[in-house]
Amino acid sequence: MRKILLASSTAFLLCLSSAQAQERKLVISVYGFAQDAFKTILYDPFEAKCGCKVVVETGNSVERLAKLEANKNAPVIDMAVVATPDALAASRANLIEPIDVSKLTNYDKLYDVAKDPIGGHLSVGYTFYATSIVYRSDKVTINSWNDLFSKELAGRVAFPNVTTNQGPPTLYMIGKAMGQNTPDLKAPIEKVAEHKDDFVTFYVRSSQLTQLMQQDEIWAAPIGRFAWEGFAKMNLPIKWATPKEGQTGGMNVMILTKGAKNKELAYQFMDFWLSTEIQTKLAEKLIDSPANKEVKLDPKIADNLTYGEETAKSLDLQPADAILDNRESWISQWNAKVGQ
Known part of the structure; x- marks a missing residue:
């Protein structure tokens, strides 16, 4: 009887331990x-x-x-990854809390641009990308963002719609090239409006562009570096521009939900994602450009990503607050002057 009771107790404890293990759950968005x-x-x-x-x-x-907003009083998500403007929007809505970076052993391995993208340690960057101009080097040379409006490229450019991820960054850099670098983007939007008949299309998906390039309908288009691989595989002389005004881009960040139920697991997961090993594996599959500066990549892989300290330092990223505060105005101006 004693052995039976002992065995039963052991089985009960094992079941309890198993149940407790099952309760350890991290919910990510x-x-x-x-x-x-x-x-x-x-x-x-x-x-x-x-x-x-x-x-x-x-x-x-x-x-x-x-969903974060709908459940702010009883969070069901522990951590999320979003673009920097969305992280700032979540902060303003009191949906997230500062990240204790002392709990991230891989934090010091990050490029400086990724360490505190929106201030207040409210986010940590895990990947970023450059935005520049892809072009047919046998047809034209591009040295400036203003070259998108050149006579040589009239009727040969696909321009990103303002509602896309690449639209505002492109307008931002055009404004910089014009010497009109203000958050309202008024000057570059007006310039696009003046030349709107010179653009083949105002694209909404970058996947449209490789076919247009292959069919010789376009010779240039502003894109994010994540879309470069499709062009690099084409049997055409295509280059990635390095305009004198620089390159811009975007960043995705990790955020911690305010009142997260599994905060310690969230920290462990963030740290794991930022590790050199995981960042390297994701980069090698061309999924994310690494924010971890210890990642070393084969040049053939690196060429398809936003990679390296020099590149990270050179990115002229739009401030998250400028994007968040002006986004509706940009769309309104665009619709009025450029059209749908």
């Missing part, structure tokens, strides 16, 4: 792309390391921020 790769490289290895369950929720930024 992320973009929907490349989830199979993220599962293999990031989620599964972290689950094995922490003995916990990673629950992944995906969607676009608007949907995911709305």
Whole structure:
């Protein structure tokens, strides 16, 4: 009887331990792309390391921020990844809290631009990308953002719509080239309006561009570096411009939900994602450009990413508050002067 009771107690404790392990759950909110790769490289290895369950929720930024807002009094998400303006919007809505960077062992490995992107340690950058101009080097030479309006390129340029991720950064750099670098983007929008008949299209998806380039319909287009691979594979003389005014871009960041139920797991997961090993594996699959400066990549891989300290330092990123505070005005101006 004693042995039976002992065995029963042991079984009960094992069941209790198993139940407790199952209760260790981290809920994350992320973009929907490349989830199979993220599962293999990031989620599964972290689950094995922490003995916990990673629950992944995906969607676009608007949907995911709305869910954070709807559950602000009883958070169901522990951490999320968003673009810097969305992180600032979440901060203004009191949905996130400062990140204790002392709990991130890989924090000092990050490029400076990724350490505190919106201030107050409210976010940590995990990937960024450059925005510049891809062009047919056998047809034209591009040395400035103003070259998008040259006579040689009239009728040969695809320009990003203002509602896309590449629209405002492109306008920002055009304004800089014009010497009219103000957050309202009034001058560059007016310049695009003056030349709108010279553009083949105001694109909304970068996937449109490789076909247009292949068919010789366009010779140049502003793009994010993440879209470069498709052009690099084409059997055409195509280059990535390094305009004299510089390159801009964007950054995705990690944020910690205010009142997160599993805060310590969130910190462990953030740190794991920022590690040299994980950042290297994601970069090698061309998923994310690394924010960790210790990542070393083969030149063939690096050429398809925003990579290296010199590149990181050279990025002229729009301030998150300028984007957030002016976005509706940009769209209004664009619709009035350029059209849909």
